[in-house]
Amino acid sequence: MSGVRPYRPAIVLFAVLAVLLAGCAGTGGAGGATPAGLQTIRVALDWTPNTNHTGLYVAQQEGWFRDAGLDVQFLPYNNTSPDTLVSAGAADFGISFQDSVTFSKAAGADITSVMAILQHWATKIAVKADRNDINSPKDLDGKTYGGFGGPGEEPKMKAVIRDAGGKGDFTTVVLGTSAYEALYNGQVDFTEPFMAWEGIEAELHNQPLKTFSYTDYGFPDAYNVLLIGNSSWLQAHPDLAARFVQAAQRGYQLGADDPAKAAQLLMDANPGVFTEPELVMRSQQMLSEQYLRDPSGKVGTQTLDKWAGFSGWVFDSGALTGPDGKPLTQRPDFSTWFTDQYLAKP
16 A cells, blocks of 8 residues: 655646546536536545555445445546645545645645544554564664655654654655565665555565554554545535545445455455455455444544644644745644544434
8 A cells, every 4th residue: 555645736737637637528527417417526546446445446336426426436546646636626535644634734735634534543663573673663773764755754753763762863765665575675674564455465475574553652643544525625515525425434334344345345346456355355354343443433533632633743743834835833723624524424
């Protein structure tokens, strides 16, 4: 799965927008009617299909989007982040992450989180299991981190290492998804895998990992994966937004309640994409058991405490910058960064 991608100004989007919007020509556009009488919704994926997306594909396969009067189109992943695509209006919704959204919102992105897909950090710090010299994050001082280029990665790693008793001094090399292979080959000392994908994949490929959870060292929890919407579009289309979000929520709830069926629907929707069905099945099971549900057993909900906890920490660290590129001096009102108003009522 992908790492965090920072928000980039809309000026880099012209070519991307032209391609995406041309691909939507004749299908109705946001809020427009398709020939079948359905309303088109465009969703930007953050990576190739995986279990972070299961609920969307479940809703599509089960006909819940169509029942809601929607023609949902998944925009294939490209190198432009969903935060940027959604903010610019090239997509109505997208898959994102609380850490990515934190930096994007501070920089002026026109996005709002409408649903928490994963309720907790699903990534961890990982080293090879045979590294007997690394038994705590404090042992990562002086080591090399294989990263993904997200603006929040280094501050988070530094904080966890310091909380564990280290200095937070390490070298970063930005490798993207090549970071995992670099870890296995010993070219980097640690990286940050999704436990429900790369963590399981490492076990299946006999590359066992030793992992450290951020929250075990006092670091705030976060919504690792989010569903975001274009804020202006949401205000203009509240009924469409509610229909889409509630169908997606229903899909993710099935993923939590019946992970085997949901995993099969994900694979059915993407024939030929998944070469290891066991990986998909085990991944969906792990998400069901550990990440998808809130304390009441419901999927999708968000709280101000969690938003203010992690995103507030980022602000306090001095890492957040505004649209002008200068550090923010005023704490954001995190209650405006998310909403549960489109979720199904209890």
